[in-house]
Amino acid sequence: MKAKEIVKDKIIKEKEGNLISKGVKFLEEVKIEAKKITWPPKKQVILSVLMIMFFSIIIGAYLGLLDIIYNALISFLVR
Incomplete structure (x- = not known):
């Protein structure tokens, strides 16, 4: 059972990492687009x-x- 828990923890951490990196990328793109506003x-x-x-x-x-x-x-x- 410990092996399954370790795998679940790794999957959760990977998803969180992806979510955080996606959020950071989104905010960077928002900043770029905001500079284009006239x-x-x-x-x-x-x-x-x-x-x-x-x-x-x-x-x-x-x-x-x-x-x-x-x-x-x-x-x-x-x-």
């Missing part, structure tokens, strides 16, 4: 954020107006 200029980011905020406010106002109209309509019909 970030947009600050001006473009600010403009994009402002556009998103503007359209979010417009859509929120539109949906709020629809809510008020439908609420009034349903209140009128229920009376």
